[in-house]
Amino acid sequence: VNPIAFAGQPLDRADPVRSDPERLAALRADGALLLRLDGLLPELDEAGGLAFAPVADAAPGAELVFLGLRAGRALFAAVPGEGDPDPAYAHRRTWGAIAQLPADDLALFGAARSVLDWHARHRFCARCGRPTAPAKGGWQRDCAKETGGCGAQHFPRVDPVAIMLVECEGRVLLGRQSRFPPNSFSALAGFVEPGETIEEAVAREVLEEAGVRVRDVQYIGSQPWPFPSQLMIGCLGFADSLELAIDKTEIEDARWFTREDVAEAMAKGSDSASFVPPPPQAIANHLLQWWLER
Amino acid sequence: VNPIAFAGQPLDRADPVRSDPERLAALRADGALLLRLDGLLPELDEAGGLAFAPVADAAPGAELVFLGLRAGRALFAAVPGEGDPDPAYAHRRTWGAIAQLPADDLALFGAARSVLDWHARHRFCARCGRPTAPAKGGWQRDCAKETGGCGAQHFPRVDPVAIMLVECEGRVLLGRQSRFPPNSFSALAGFVEPGETIEEAVAREVLEEAGVRVRDVQYIGSQPWPFPSQLMIGCLGFADSLELAIDKTEIEDARWFTREDVAEAMAKGSDSASFVPPPPQAIANHLLQWWLER
Numbered sequence: 001v002n003p004i005a006f007a008g009q010p011l012d013r014a015d016p017v018r019s020d021p022e023r024l025a026a027l028r029a030d031g032a033l034l035l036r037l038d039g040l041l042p043e044l045d046e047a048g049g050l051a052f053a054p055v056a057d058a059a060p061g062a063e064l065v066f067l068g069l070r071a072g073r074a075l076f077a078a079v080p081g082e083g084d085p086d087p088a089y090a091h092r093r094t095w096g097a098i099a100q101l102p103a104d105d106l107a108l109f110g111a112a113r114s115v116l117d118w119h120a121r122h123r124f125c126a127r128c129g130r131p132t133a134p135a136k137g138g139w140q141r142d143c144a145k146e147t148g149g150c151g152a153q154h155f156p157r158v159d160p161v162a163i164m165l166v167e168c169e170g171r172v173l174l175g176r177q178s179r180f181p182p183n184s185f186s187a188l189a190g191f192v193e194p195g196e197t198i199e200e201a202v203a204r205e206v207l208e209e210a211g212v213r214v215r216d217v218q219y220i221g222s223q224p225w226p227f228p229s230q231l232m233i234g235c236l237g238f239a240d241s242l243e244l245a246i247d248k249t250e251i252e253d254a255r256w257f258t259r260e261d262v263a264e265a266m267a268k269g270s271d272s273a274s275f276v277p278p279p280p281q282a283i284a285n286h287l288l289q290w291w292l293e294r
Numbered sequence: 295v296n297p298i299a300f301a302g303q304p305l306d307r308a309d310p311v312r313s314d315p316e317r318l319a320a321l322r323a324d325g326a327l328l329l330r331l332d333g334l335l336p337e338l339d340e341a342g343g344l345a346f347a348p349v350a351d352a353a354p355g356a357e358l359v360f361l362g363l364r365a366g367r368a369l370f371a372a373v374p375g376e377g378d379p380d381p382a383y384a385h386r387r388t389w390g391a392i393a394q395l396p397a398d399d400l401a402l403f404g405a406a407r408s409v410l411d412w413h414a415r416h417r418f419c420a421r422c423g424r425p426t427a428p429a430k431g432g433w434q435r436d437c438a439k440e441t442g443g444c445g446a447q448h449f450p451r452v453d454p455v456a457i458m459l460v461e462c463e464g465r466v467l468l469g470r471q472s473r474f475p476p477n478s479f480s481a482l483a484g485f486v487e488p489g490e491t492i493e494e495a496v497a498r499e500v501l502e503e504a505g506v507r508v509r510d511v512q513y514i515g516s517q518p519w520p521f522p523s524q525l526m527i528g529c530l531g532f533a534d535s536l537e538l539a540i541d542k543t544e545i546e547d548a549r550w551f552t553r554e555d556v557a558e559a560m561a562k563g564s565d566s567a568s569f570v571p572p573p574p575q576a577i578a579n580h581l582l583q584w585w586l587e588r
Contacts, residue, residue, distance in 0.1 A: 111489020124423035126416040160454045195405020198516040219513040222492040
């Protein structure tokens with residue numbers, strides 16, 4: 001099985017350093033490196049890994065995020081300038097740029113991308129509307145009272161998403177959205193809302209989208225997903241009926257697939273599969289692999 | 295075992311209604327109720343449950359959140375006016391007001407509190423600084439282009455927090471912060487950061503706070519925590535050494551407790567216990583109960 005894409009962060013995030021401006025400055029002056037990006041896409045070195053430059057190469061006045069330490073050396077990334085840094089993140093160019101990255105680099109890039117994107121879309125204080133500035137090595141933005149702000153502190157978002165397989169009579173429920181490639185099916189998913197457990201979110205989403213009542217929800221595994229910053233929480237639940245009532249405003253279709261359907265779809269290069277599975281970078285792919293092997 | 299506090303949402307959140315202004319208006323005109331609040335504290339009825347008023351009692355111009363349907367009737371809550379709606383949420387008055395609520399009411403209140411607090415602290419667009427307005431029944435805020443905004447849509451935050459027991463040689467690791475009551479110890483915890491799995495967040499937090507390396511992290515259960523809007527993700531991990539290196543900037547103390555220590559502390563009314571356990575409303579209490587019973 002592949003490692004879970006974007007997991008396996010290779011850096012020491014060195015949390016105490018974030019709050020220590022002197023140590024941060026010293027690390028920055030001591031051979032620190034800057035992640036090279038084109039907007040929010042990675043630039044690659046000759047070996048196909050992430051490219052770095054001396055941190056002094058950052059644009060003057062750029063907001064810098066301290067990503068962490070690797071072999072004692074500090075790594076930074078710069079927040080893209082004004083405007084939408086990556087309007088086309090769903091575009092295939094993103095996947096083209098990152099699909100070949102080694103697992104470590106993918107994890108490093110994912111964390112950086114989430115934090116940079118958050119900065120780029122949170123330059124103002126949601127509480128009072130005034131401009132904010134990075135703090136704590138780029139892991140916070142402050143609406144500082146000294147500059148006329150309200151004193152609020154803001155932190156990068158991580159949005160938990162429940163993503164689930166549902167099993168009934170040996171079959172598994174998968175769905176598709178209209179934006180998916182032809183015949184692609186994947187696990188149903190939805191944001192965990194305020195006031196819900198993970199298990200309640202799973203049950204609500206499956207009932208909303210497919211009209212299926214789910215019981216006995218269990219956790220399988222999680223994945224950070226940097227488009228822009230989800231925490232994918234993979235679960236399995238069970239249903240007592242194959243009957244579906246699909247909400248077409250949420251999903252285009254949902255179907256029950258047999259173990260043989262899934263095995264054939266997951267087999268590489270299969271021409272006769274009944275559906276196209278989610279890509280290996282998606283936790284849904286891991287969930288299906290896990291389901292087949294259990 | 296008590297039910298997990300704030301879980302067990304009794305409402306049908308009726309997601310399709312949120313996007314249907316006509317249906318929302320019809321429901322509002324048909325006996326809808328307003329959750330009665332004092333700031334973000336609940337008002338109680340004579341039976342000690344949540345108090346409601348006709349929705350027409352809402353202050354003129356108040357922003358309303360559609361909480362969901364109960365027995366076909368729509369429930370709403372109003373966003374508190376300008377200013378900090380609840381500066382003292384950590385104050386004992388909060389616990390006094392909610393400690394006696396029935397489980398259903400506690401869940402209903404928790405969801406409402408999280409969303410209302412989010413509105414009150416997110417009146418402006420983080421992307422462009424202009425005022426925003428509620429949309430989708432109060433489950434979104436829009437920075438509308440028609441009123442000069444940037445078009446951004448904003449959604450209520452849910453911040454995932456990893457909270458964990460760590461076991462080694464039959465003992466469990468607990469810590470305390472200086473703000474805890476005397477001799478109180480609880481599970482270590484920390485926000486899941488961008489670019490991390492739940493399991494990675496557990497390992498990072500325990501290493502940061504207590505200097506302990508954790509392996510074999512497993513998920514136990516989750517809880518919505520409405521102060522202001524965390525998703526508590528309870529886990530168990532294992533360590534191979536009892537050695538501690540406590541980061542005093544993060545926690546005041548951390549200690550290993552035996553099964554007997556925990557059993558005695560969890561026994562109600564114990565005078566000779568070696569520590570005071572977390573309150574029954576906290577998932578940490580459930581984690582300890584689960585650990586004792588396993």
